[in-house]
Amino acid sequence: MENPFFARMWTVMARREPESIKRLRRENLAGLSGRVLEVGAGTGTNFELYPDTVTEVVAVEPERRLAEQALQAAAAAPVRVTVSTDTVERFSDGEPFDAVVCSLVLCSIDEPDRVVRQLLSLLKPGGELRYLEHVASSGARARLQKIADATLWPRMGGNCHTHRHTEDTIVGAGFEVSHARREWVVPAWVPVPTSEVAIGRAVKP
Numbered sequence: 001m002e003n004p005f006f007a008r009m010w011t012v013m014a015r016r017e018p019e020s021i022k023r024l025r026r027e028n029l030a031g032l033s034g035r036v037l038e039v040g041a042g043t044g045t046n047f048e049l050y051p052d053t054v055t056e057v058v059a060v061e062p063e064r065r066l067a068e069q070a071l072q073a074a075a076a077a078p079v080r081v082t083v084s085t086d087t088v089e090r091f092s093d094g095e096p097f098d099a100v101v102c103s104l105v106l107c108s109i110d111e112p113d114r115v116v117r118q119l120l121s122l123l124k125p126g127g128e129l130r131y132l133e134h135v136a137s138s139g140a141r142a143r144l145q146k147i148a149d150a151t152l153w154p155r156m157g158g159n160c161h162t163h164r165h166t167e168d169t170i171v172g173a174g175f176e177v178s179h180a181r182r183e184w185v186v187p188a189w190v191p192v193p194t195s196e197v198a199i200g201r202a203v204k205p
Helices: 004-015 019-029 064-075 112-121 139-150 166-172
Strands: 034-039 054-060 081-084 097-103 123-134 176-184 196-203
Touching: 004 064, 019 097, 019 123, 019 196, 034 112, 064 081, 112 123, 112 166, 123 166, 166 176, 166 196
Parallel strands: 034 054, 034 097, 054 081, 097 123
Antiparallel strands: 123 196, 176 196
């Protein structure tokens, strides 16, 4: 995947990420252990936040420019991180994972239903999906999201689609959601389609 405009934009955004997102990233990774698959690692923002109970992170990032930065972040991470430039659709690994981490990535995948089912297959029984994702809002913001998704937003945002019912997709794939809530990462009155996120844990039965 080649998206130089988005890679440049995301690099700038990652360096200026608000504390509201950083706090949720830390929460999303808290308590993880064993082998972890991170999908859509971007510049490696999460790497420094993994607890030392994690033995290995396999990070998938198909955009070459972002993967190069993720490799630099991996070298400074407190846990062992391997960066792969495969797409998650093509990724395979001989050993099942204890957890999968998705941070602001399921909004940009072409076939989220298929991909989340694949993530389920890559986990051990009892393994967790940790997710922090843009999700569909309701009311006036839902209308704003639908307009954004039908116009320039996906082209500018690396295929980001803001009006996705991601939690329904996770349950539909066979996961059992154990903890979940929604939060505003910017004030609700600000007309940004990605203001609301869902953070949660889902378990493979």
